[in-house]
Amino acid sequence: MTTIDDTAFAAPPARSRPNWASGTNLILMAIGAVLIVFCIVPFGLVIAISFGQKIEGAAWEWAFTFENYQRFFVGAEWPDTVTFLYLQRLGYALWYAVIASVLAVATALPFTYLMTRLSRAAQARWLVFLLASLSLSEVFIVMGWDILLSNRSGLPALFKATGLTDWLKDVGWFDVLREWGLANPRNVKFKPSQFATILTMSYLVWPYAVILLYPALSRLDTSLIEAARTMGARPFTVARTVILPSVRLPVIGSTFLLFVFLLGTYVAITVFANPAQHTTAVSIYESVRGASLNAPFGATQAVILLITAAVFLGLGQALNRASGGAR
C-alpha cells in the first residue's frame, strides 16, 4: 500500500500574468473604443434618425414615429392611397445587384480557372493587372463606359459607321433590339438601359470576382480533374461534375458578397438607368442631399437596404449550410 502525500493533489501555484497580456488588453480596448465611436455610434444614429420627423421648410427633429417606414412600404398617403414607389426602387436595386453579381461571377469563373492553369509568372501578371484595375474609382469607370456606350461617340456611332446597324436591320435583329429598348428608329442605343446599367455594374465588381475565386480555383486538386478524364469525362462534363461542385461554396459566397456590394451602387445607376428604374441608393441620396432634404426618410431607406442585405446574407448562409450538410 502506498500513501500518497496530499500535496501531490495540491493545485499548482497560480502563474503570474505576464506584463504583455495587460498591454494586449489595452490595445484591444482602444480598438474596441474606435470601433464603437466610428462604426456603432454612426450606425445607431442612422437607426435613431430613421424614426425622426421632417419639419416642413426646415430640417428635422428627433421623434419616435413609424411614418417613414410606412411611407417606404405603402406611401405617405396610406390608407387613402397606396404607392409602392420605394419598394419598387428596392426591387430594382435587388434586380440589378442579383443579375450583375451573377453575371460577374459566371464570367469570372471560367476566366479565373483558365488563369490558374497558366504558369506562375503569367498568373502574377494577370493578378497585378486586375489589382491595378481595382484602383480605378466607380466614377472613373462609369465615365469610361458612358463614353463607350454614348449615342454620339461610342459603340452606336461605330455600329452606324461600320454598317453594322444596317446589317442588323437587314437580318431583322434590329426590331428585336427595339423591342428590348436597345434601339431607336435610326440606330442602336444603349443609354439609358438596364443592359448598360447591369453591364457596367458587373464590370465594376469583375476584378473582385476574380480575386475572390482565385484562391479556391488555384487550390483545386488537378488530380480530381485528371481522374474524371481517365473515367471518360469530356471537358464540359469535368467542369459540370468536378470543378463546379468543388468550388461551389466560394462561388456562392462570392456572388453574395458582390451582390451586397452592388446593392449600394450609385453612380452607374444615375448615369445608365432610366430615372423610373432608379434604386434605393439613389433615393437615399435624393432624400438626404437632394431637393427634399428629408434625412429621417433617407435614414429609413438606408436601414431597410441594410436589413435587406442582411436577410440575403443570412439566406446565403442557410443555403451554404443546407448544401454543406449534405456533404
Next chain:
Amino acid sequence: MAGLHLEAISKTFGTQTAVERMDLSFGDGELTALLGPSGCGKTTLLRMIAGLETPSTGRIMLGDTDVTAQPAHKRKFGMVFQNFALFPHLNVRENVGYALTIAGVSKSEAGTRADRLLDLVQLTGFADRRIGQLSGGQRQRVAIARALAQEPDIFLLDEPMSALDAKLREEMQVELRLLQQRLGITTIVVTHDQREAMTMADQIVVMSKGRLEQVAPPDQIYNAPANSFVAEFIGKANFLRGTVRDAGVVIGDSYLPISPPPRFINGSPVQVVCRPEQITLTDAGPLMGEVVFVRDLGASREIHLTTPIGTLVAELAATMAPTTLKKGDRVGVHLPVAALHLFPDGAAPDQTAMAAE
C-alpha cells in the same frame, strides 16, 4: 486484347528530357511494375499511357490500335492516383459509379454495379459513407473500385500504396495482386518501393534518369541485375572495386577467380557485386575477415566484416548464424563464384572498362 506496346516513346519538357526514347511491351493480363527512384520518369511514362501527357515522340499501341492521339477520356484506361483523387462531394457509391453515370447508365444500374465492385474490394456496407469518413486503406479500395467500374482495357496505378502505413501496404500489395490475377487485367503499377514491385509484378521495369535500366521478371532482376544501378537499387549488395586479370579480378592484394571468366579485357576497372545473403562464413578460409558489427534482425543476422578486399556485409538466417559471433572475432569469408556479378566501373579514373564481346 493483345497487351500494350510503347514504340520509340519519349517525353521532353522544354530542354529537359523526362523519358528517353524507349520501346516497352506490357503483356496481356500481366502486372508490370515501373520501378525507380524519384524523378526517374516512371510517372511521366504512366501519364503518357493514360493520355494525361502527350509523348514527344513515338506511338502507344493497344493491340493493333494506335491510341497515341486519343485523349484520356476516350482511352478507357482506369487509373488510381497517388492521392486517390476521390471526389469529396460524392459518397462512396457515387464515386465508384461516376464513370457509369457520366456514360449515361441509369442511376439505379450504376448504383447496383458500384455495390458489386464494392463487394469485390471488400467494402460492402460502405456505399453511403462520405469520403471523409474513410481510412486510408478504405479510400484506396474505393479508388481501385472506381477505376475498375468502366471495365478498363488497361489498369494504371500511380504509387497506390504510398499513402498507407507499412503494415497495411504489405496487406494491400497481396490483395491487389490477387484481385488483378482474378480479373486478368493488364496492369501497370508505378512504385519506388522495390519490395512492392517484387511482391506484385510479373515483370519489373527498372528506370533511372529517364532511361530503362532493365526489364525482367522479379527473380531475374534480383539474381541477375543488368548493371550496378539495378544491383544497388534492388535489395542490398556489397560493391568491391577491382581490375580484371585473366579469369578473375584483382582486388587490392587479393585475386578473386570468376566463373565463367569475365567478358572484359585485362586491366579493365570493374565493380564486383555480391548479395549479402549469398556470402557464407566458415571457421577458416582463403579470405579471412574480422567482425566489426553484428545486427540482429530477428529472422536474420547481419554481420559487418572488414576483409583484405574491403568491407563486406553478410546476412545469415538466424538459425544458421552462430549466436556467439561478436565484434573482433575472425572468420573465414566465402564468396560463391556463381553469386558474383561484374559490371564496368564507371566511376574508376581509368575508363577503359569494356566488354570483350
